[in-house]
Amino acid sequence: MKRFLKINFGVFIMAVGLYVFLIPQDLAVGGVTGLAMVVNNFFPIISVGLVMIIANIVLFILAFIVIGKDFGGYTIYSSLLLSGMIYLFEMVYPISQPLVDDLMINLIYGVIIQGIGMGIIFYENASTGGTDIIAKIITKFVNMEIGKALLLADFLIVMFAGISFGLTLGLYALLGVIVNAGVIDNVIAGLNKKMQLLIITDKTDEINEYIINEIQRGTTLYTGKGGFSGEEKVIISTIVSKREYIKIKQYSRAMDDNVFISIGFVNEVLGNYRMT
Secondary structure: OHHHHHHHHHHHHHHHHHHHHHOOOOOOOOHHHHHHHHHHHHOOOOOHHHHHHHHHHHHHHHHHHHOOHHHHHHHHHHHHHHHHHHHHHHHHOOOOOOOOOOHHHHHHHHHHHHHHHHHHHHHOOOOOOOHHHHHHHHHHHOOOOHHHHHHHHHHHHHHHHHHHHOHHHHHHHHHHHHHHHHHHHHHHHHHHOEEEEEEEOOOHHHHHHHHHHHHOEOOEEEEEEOOOOOOEEEEEEEEEOHHHHHHHHHHHHHHOOOOEEEEEEEOOOOOOOEOO
């Protein structure tokens, strides 16, 4: 349920960035959305949301075959939800022109908001379809961050945007794609970030048991010797989330006023470090 709610939240954020800032300004910053905007420019009778639905169908099959059912299923859901949200926005609150008459402001806010939403969705092993699927396939076979892979996938669409909306808008769109890639990778890195704790205390057994039984995280115990005191101590090492760190800190200080905790940030953790 938590994953489902996060994906819905990410899709909503993405839809707001697209509909409020990017689409009214004709900023086709890649993706099937950008392709839909190009088609809509030549055939105004065809809505952006409708083109997005049709264009994604071709790539859904690819997602199921190459990446798997879990990713493919959530990708179908996210794509339809995004298209539906934009179509609903068009019906409920039509926007015929940008909210602000500044191309750069629309580009920056639109790309950042969209990128945050996409980062959340990618982090939950899903996508909104289109070139997101292509980017995911690239990262499966090539050691590359998802944002950079998406930049490669979107480059051709940006070129078509330049032809459709003019060189100036095309260059702005290219800038948007580049910024979008950076935002996505930074959002995912932030969500992946964990904290590595080294704890030195006289209450080693109590704190170690608390981390294992209450926090349900694994620990590693090291034997160390104080350089000044010459005393031997058992050092607890563990990797936890920020929220779990707060709980451990509060418990450790309640157990031992003189507890020493060293904190380091970890950008990526591989393997199962949660106790089951």
